[in-house]
Amino acid sequence: MKTSKKDFIAEAEDIIENANNCLLELQNAFNPETLNSLFRALHTMKGLSGLFGLKGITGLSHTLESLLDDLRLGKIEFNDETVNFIFRNIDILKNLIVQVAEDKEIGDVKTAVQEIESFRETSKSMTKDISIENLGISPAVLRVLSEYEEHRLKSNVKEGKGIYFVKAVFDMTSFAPGLEALNSTLKSLGEVIATLPSTQNIPDGSIGFNMLFGSSSETDGIKTKVTSLPAGQAGADVEMICLPKKMSDLKPAVSVSKIQEAPLKSSSNIVRVDIEKLDRILNTVGELMLTKGAVTRIGHELTASLGYSSLALDIQRIVQTLDRRLAELQDYILELRMVPFSQIFSRLAQIVKRYTKEAGKEINLELFGEDTEIDKLLAEAIIDPLIHLVRNAIDHGIESKDKRIAAGKKAYGTVTLKAFSRGNDVVVTVQDDGAGLEAEKIFRKAVKEKLIAENQMLNRREIMNLIFLPGLSTKEEASEVSGRGMGMNIVKEKITSFGGFVDVESEEGDRTIFTLTLPITLAIIKALIVKVASERFAVPLTSISETFIVKPEKIQTIEGREVIEIRGEMLPLLRVARVFKFDEQPKEEYFAVIVGFGIRRIGLLVDNLLEQTEIVIKPLGEYLKDIPGLAGAAEIGRHEIILVLDVEAMMEEAFLKKKPVHTA
Secondary structure: OOHHHHHHHHHHHHHHHHHHHHHHHHHHOOOHHHHHHHHHHHHHHHHHHHHOOOHHHHHHHHHHHHHHHHHHOOOEOOOHHHHHHHHHHHHHHHHHHHHHHOOOOOOOOHHHHHHHHHHHHHOEOOOOOOOOOOOOOOHHHHHHOOHHHHHHHHHHHHOOOEEEEEEEEEEHHHHHHHHHHHHHHHHOOEEEEEEEEEOOOOOOOEEEEEEEEEEOOOHHHHHHHHHOOOOOOOEEEEEEEEOOOOOOOOOOOOOOOOOOOOOOOOOOOOOOOOHHHHHHHHHHHHHHHHHHHHHHHHHHHHHHHHOOOHHHHHHHHHHHHHHHHHHHHHHHHHHHHEEEOHHHHHHHHHHHHHHHHHHOOOEEEEEEOOOOEEEHHHHHHOHHHHHHHHHHHHHHHOOOHHHHHHOOOOOOEEEEEEEEEEOOEEEEEEEEOOOOOOHHHHHHHHHHOOOOOOOOOOOHHHHHHHHHOOOOOOOOOOOOOOOOOOHHHHHHHHHHHOOOEEEEEEEOOOEEEEEEEEEOOOOOEEEEEEEEOOEEEEEEHHHEEEEEEEOHHHOEEEOOEEEEEEOOEEEEEEEHHHHOOOOOOOOOOEEEEEEEEOOEEEEEEEOEEEEEEEEOOEOOOOOOOOOOOEEEEEEEOOOEEEEEEOHHHHHHHHHOOOOOOOOO
């Protein structure tokens, strides 16, 4: 069975299991959140089966999804007959997945689809609708409620629950935990029908929400629980609007046909493993690597003292076997950690749809390289940076429809996401065909915000990279999507935190491309050990393109920065000893370690190159974590601790220091 098919079966069976659990909960008691979870499960099944071209499963999932949407919106009454009907159709889906697992042709689902459509038609709710205009809720609030939220409001009224407004104000910088705590408290008392942003009487630096809430609890009890939240989590006021009378429900009679019972045996032999368990195994492998190094050293010492005795040869054979088996074990574990970019891109596609609507623009999304793989932890870590870049492309990059047409462009903008492997790295690009970046505007804003000196000399590429400085935004007004000068800095910090690079290219009026260069995995990496003064440092090999010997007389100084000519081009140099303020001793020759990619490269000057080894990077302690230029620590040799250089920070040191004059 192909890996892709195994992946589908494992994912599909998880979805079916989740759907069955939701239905079991709904049989015990109706819960709108559980119904929403069931709806999302069928939506996911539709998308997953569509990705694999399984039309029968896609069609049945889509029809079931429509039935569940009717239930969510109150168009069909919720009762035991409905739950049983859904159960039977979930069993049909299960049988179809079994057919895929057994390489059988998927049976015809037309009959099942027609039955669902017929059920939807004959089960339409006969309950009279009620008016919500006289509840005392502002018409402005009622207008912004979605169809689902309006239905949930009416349902709460029918059930005789009190309808409340919960008004909450939080500090802008830390509102998420407070809102989560308030939501959790309210859900324990009833149902949060809608959460709406509020701008009325909100102090500067704060954010407000109006939460429409239905509950059978007494007003005083609600107020007591809400106001007893810890300080800083929620400053909420509760206002009771009305207490409607309970209304009776009408339950339509329904009939269903009997279908074959689905087998209980799983068709997949895939086991899903918590990534933290794999981390623990990798840490053990890292320790074994150190042990192997110690055994290797002992073997060399035995050979040096005893010659090629039988004992020394036995040690060498053991080291070779241990090295081979550890390499195999490491490869197997790393393979388990890898996930395709399709998992990331599918989430970003949803973000594009959401923010496109908010920005009021037409956006076409193009995806390439969905099969490219990356470490699971890195995949999760880069989601936020990619969201920032996509939001930036939608709000800053893509022009409005009128402006695009006036500029001779297509009415809709295009955002393109690409992922591909390059050596031991993964490269991700986010491109838009928008207005591009204005170099002069970026420079003026950076000077105005005192982020750089007015007399600094920067080339166009360096000016573009100023947008990653904290607090720099060229957008005049902040929107709901972006424009607060925070996103690009977050992207930079996040990418560099795990040894990656981020760069930007732009053609004014044409396009902008953000390029993220990432290590494939953060688990065990190869590093070059270098010596600077009396200290040793590790430089990740994924950052290095080459090394060479440098004679002091070959070093030139141009406009305050040291450079050296290599193959007809000037390469900026950075003395690592000066970064950490070590005492420098004159040397007849240095070693340059070239790091970075493309035209954004520098040569790190070190005293010596010692060895290449595998390391496991550990975070720095509190005492060292804020020292620029350090990415972490690693253990090598005889359990010695060395520091790992932050290559991106070194490049910043080289490119943005001591530049006297500005030229674009």
